[in-house]
Amino acid sequence: MEKGSTLISIEEAQNLVLTCSSLATILLEVPLTDALDFVLANDVISEIDIPPFRQSAMDGYALKISSEKTYTVIGEIKAGDHANPPLKNTETVRIFTGAPVPDTADAVIMQERVAVDGTRMSPQMPLVSEMNIRPRGSQIKRGATALEKGTVLKGAHIGFLASIGVTTVTVYKKPSIGIVVTGNELKAPGTPLEYGEIYESNGTMLSAVLRELGYLDTAITTVIDDYEETKNTLAAAIKKYDVVMVTGGISVGDYDFVGKALKAIGVAEIFYKVKQKPGKPLFFGKKDSTAVFGLPGNPAAALSCFYIYVYPLLKKTEGATQTQLLRIEMPMLEDYNVRGDRAQFLKAYVNGAHVQILGGQSSAMVRAFGDANALVFLPENTTIVKKGTPVKTILLPTK
Ligand SMILES: Nc1nc2c(c(=O)[nH]1)N[C@H]1C(S)=C(S)[C@@H](COP(=O)(O)OP(=O)(O)OC[C@H]3O[C@@H](n4cnc5c(N)ncnc54)[C@H](O)[C@@H]3O)O[C@H]1N2
Ligand code: MOO
16 A cells, blocks of 8 residues: 555445446437437337338248149239238249238248249249248337347447337437646647647547547536636536546646645545556546546546546446446467556457557557557556466457
């Protein structure tokens, strides 16, 4: 344990974030076409069978199976036709994929497996009852749950809901998110840098990452290292947004005003400092219904804390069943010598059957995050991880 501070464990911190976050109370009815990335607030019940009729899965011939070797072609049914001709024992209809299979037919034979001579059709393979016919309701039955409450709507879900005729869905309102970046050294890209200055990138990065995840109600505010200004800016952000992420100014330096300012404006500290690398000085607190994260100023540390702590809170707030990023075990591609004794999150690339720890792990360097599709978690006091050893691998969202 560090002198003069109480570092909590990663697990403790993650649990505190989840127990202290509350579900959105505002529900929205949105057109299905605008529902991507929202979370369903109700189960969606299908009002129809899908497919709504017995449907041909092949281009071929629909028939009633008999002992006859040859059938007479009496017509044709294509997708979208409403015909339902009664078939006698030795009759068949030409049929196409997606077309309704006549009630009297019990098999469809694909056209590659028949011999045709004028209106005479002879199957060239054994016929099996209901072959190449999609039963009515085989994808979903009327009255069944199509999608459950808590589902994060992806493109495929939107397609599935469209297929059962849904036009609007009830979803949780997504949290609004204020990003406050602190530091005298920060300049907006587009202006020349004076000695000692850097370009502001945390706000731009976090807002882009939020956009990737479907959070669009966000804004960035910049504040200099001044106690009064920090207090005023944070108080205004906390009043306005459901979640506030501050970056920088959370460590122990004389000009790190964020902690003091948050306390002064009445943000209750839930934890400050976590036994992890990067992101040791992470702060989490609450004021009224607003969750406040003090993220480290170092860009890669800020992003790492975003995925491990802020992401689950956002997901829980918007009602998602799955709040954590997916975790798998993957064998290491190469040996890795660990620096430091804190538990670590390392930028990594899952490549087929292995995971590779990327170069450029410094929390000041964000480049490797761009190449990463995962974070490898190594518990505290790990010294070396040998090639082939399975490690906990957290998959980053891909877009
Ligand atoms: N005496 C100690 N010093 C530090 C400790 C410590 O325990 N004792 N912890 C170090 C660790 S770990 C981290 S992480 C940083 C966190 O410090 P802050 O959160 O207070 O961040 P700053 O000092 O304001 O900035 C750190 C670094 O990041 C750059 N930065 C800040 N904001 C932005 C931005 N919006 N865009 C781009 N870059 C940004 C800033 O210029 C600094 O270089 O504290 C260590 N120190
Ligand atoms: O923990 Mo700091 O977040 O290493 O960079």
